[in-house]
Amino acid sequence: MSARRNLSPTVAAPRKREVLEQFTNGPFMAAMDLIEHADRSVQDALCELDARVACNTARPFHDGLRQWTAHALAMYGQAFSDDGGQPMLAVRRRWTYRSRLAAPDKRGATTYEITVWGRCYRSADGATRELRLVANHLRGRARTDTEVAVAAFVLAAGGPGPVPQRVRVVRCGLLEGRAETLFDGTREAAVELYRHHGQEALGDLVEGQEFRPGSACADCSYAPVCPALPRQPGLLGLDDRSRPRRTWSATNGRAYRACPAREHLRRHHLPVDLTVERSAAAERGRAVHSYLERRHEARPHTPCVPHIPGNWTADQYKLPMADRDLGARLLRHHAEVCPLRQTHGDDDLQVEPDLVFDDPAADVVVLAKPDLLYRDHGVWVWRETKTSARDRSWSSDPLTDYPQLALAVELVGRGALGGGRGRVELEVLRPSGVDLMTFDPFTAGTRAAARQVLARQLQRWHTDDEFAASPGVECGSCEVARWCSARVPIAGNVA
Ligand code: SF4
Ligand SMILES: [Zn+2]
Structure with missing residues (x-):
């Protein structure tokens, strides 16, 4: 429904926003923009993010997310410290593939757009494009053949800029500071890969009729009318719709009871010990x-x-x-x-x-x-x-x-x-x-x-808007202690 933009959302009233940044890689991407496009050092970029927060031009982010962002920036630099003899230039505007049809197709659509999201680079002569997909760590979910094919295709056929001869899709683990190549080939090979692994899967995606309720329901503007999401008013015993919409599970409840910061950092899926x-x-x-x-x-x-x-x-x-x-x-x-x-x-x-x-x-x-x-x-x-x-x-x-x-x-x-x-x-x-x-x-x-x-x-x-750390005995068994500057040092905990 989201891909088919003519199906408008049904949300009635504007929702209250979370005070803290919820997008884990938001500060990382903002800092990388400063480093690559405004010539800042890692340290200066972090200070500038703090300054933006202080003067209310950026959303505050949790101290744990700041620790993670500093680590991620250093590790990203390490992963690409060797340019392999071909210096790559950061590209400001992400590539988008657009197709406009003269008449509506079987879906009634006349326009298709596919955009890639990640750090984008090109060689000085424009002949090579490279997309770096950032992941919290490399032991997480591997990218599927479809994802790689679609990304390679957008690089091969999307704009702005002249079409390249060669495209590369790379995945970078920010925990490890290591990159792995997912695709490296000619423009033609990328288009061919898309025909085999991407095109049909994308078609299935926009035609999909399946509902899969889960954590995504919290952000979904169709939730109020979704036939697959059962409603249980009063289930949690709270009568307060003034708060940001969230998900809750017993696992969150246990983590929050141990320490609010721990719950918040787990929600960000930061790498655990x-x-x-x-x-x-x-x-x-x-x-x-x-x-x-x-x-x-x-x-x-x-x-x-x-x-x-x-x-x-x-x-x-x-x-x-x-x-x-x-x-x-x-x-x-x-x-x-x-x-x-x-x-x-x-x-x-x-x-x-x-x-x-x-x-x-x-x-x-x-x-x-x-x-x-x-x-x-x-x-x-x-x-x-x-x-x-x-x-x-x-x-x-x-x-x-x-x-x-x-x-x-x-x-x-x-x-x-x-x-x-x-x-x-x-x-x-x-x-x-x-x-x-x-x-x-x-x-x-x-x-x-x-x-x-x-x-x-x-x-x-x-x-709770702040999710402040509550250091104590729980730090000894805290799986995200590494990203917490308030942790109490306990034998066996990560230094
Ligand atoms: S290390 Fe301690 S204070 Fe920090 S998040 Fe974990 S339990 Fe909370
Ligand atoms: Zn049994």
């Missing part, structure tokens, strides 16, 4: 979840059994032997309470579904991903599974410790998953056995407790 993110316990938990996901998705559906194969971990999890053994022990206990014992048909099971709800009272898009939804005697049951390496009691207040349970209670209780007296379950796998706790959303006390947890999670967050 893998030694924290992939701690042994976290990896073991992920491996167990991944095994259960594969088991529950396999067709025909069969309940899990206590026999766990020796090679139960998926390839991406490199667990030490002790963790592999412990994981297998935990999984054996799952067989006792496997929900597939209660289900009958394929329609009775949803494994890790992505649930999205719009709460118009709070103007927040709520994202949730239950470990499992299964239908028991016609009603939906929400199951969360946790793993613990210890046998002793692990939580005194599960709804507070796991806010996704509180959200689940509220959603099931208000019938958001369908009618009937559904329930929420928490399965805790421990070395000596399994606990299965049930939460009844139709019990007034449980529902009230869930609402209290949600209120505690959301009230401060909903009115």
Whole structure:
């Protein structure tokens, strides 16, 4: 709908803007413009951005984003310090391919435009064009063949400027300070690549009829009338539409409770410290979840059994032997309470579904991903599974410790998953056995407790514009501490 500009957005009133810059590479791109087009040093460019913020001509950005931007600028310089003998000149205006048709085509369109976004360069004689796509890090999502083909085509056939003989598409990891070439060839080869990998995919894109609700719903001007976005007014217990529209999930809630800055920096998808993110316990938990996901998705559906194969971990999890053994022990206990014992048909099971709800009272898009939804005697049951390496009691207040349970209670209780007296379950796998706790959303006390947890999670967050750091013991397990100048130095944390 966005590509077809004749479908106008339906948004009624202007929304409140976030105070802080939300576009992660915004300060980086602004600083690069100063470096390349106004001959500033990295340091001067950063100072100039600060000055713009101070005199209100630019949006403020979080201190963590500033740390990241300084790193990114230095690393970008390192990645392209060797020009390979062919100096490239920065181009101010991005290239755009335009096609105007004499008569409307089968889509009713007469104009097509494709623009590339990245840092743009050309050789002094104009014979070579180069597009540098910036990525936070190279271990992120790889560019697809279609993306590379479309980018190469715009360089080969777009304006302004004379058409080149050679085009290059490069991806630069700003964390690593390293670049990798995605395409390097003649103009004709780029056009040919587009015919094979780009043209049809772009056609599918503008003809696409699929709705895929998710985090994008927060910025989508069609959201108020979207048939695929369920509305749950009052879900979060807030009645305040004066705030910027945002997304919220239990993961955000937990991060915010630990430290507002941490939540904000995670939203920017800044590179995380893998030694924290992939701690042994976290990896073991992920491996167990991944095994259960594969088991529950396999067709025909069969309940899990206590026999766990020796090679139960998926390839991406490199667990030490002790963790592999412990994981297998935990999984054996799952067989006792496997929900597939209660289900009958394929329609009775949803494994890790992505649930999205719009709460118009709070103007927040709520994202949730239950470990499992299964239908028991016609009603939906929400199951969360946790793993613990210890046998002793692990939580005194599960709804507070796991806010996704509180959200689940509220959603099931208000019938958001369908009618009937559904329930929420928490399965805790421990070395000596399994606990299965049930939460009844139709019990007034449980529902009230869930609402209290949600209120505690959301009230401060909903009115927060600054996301100030709250240094303390949490810094020791903070995966974005590297970008935080307020962090408390704790042994093992990144210096
Ligand atoms: S290092 Fe500490 S203060 Fe900084 S974001 Fe992480 S938890 Fe917050
Ligand atoms: Zn199972």
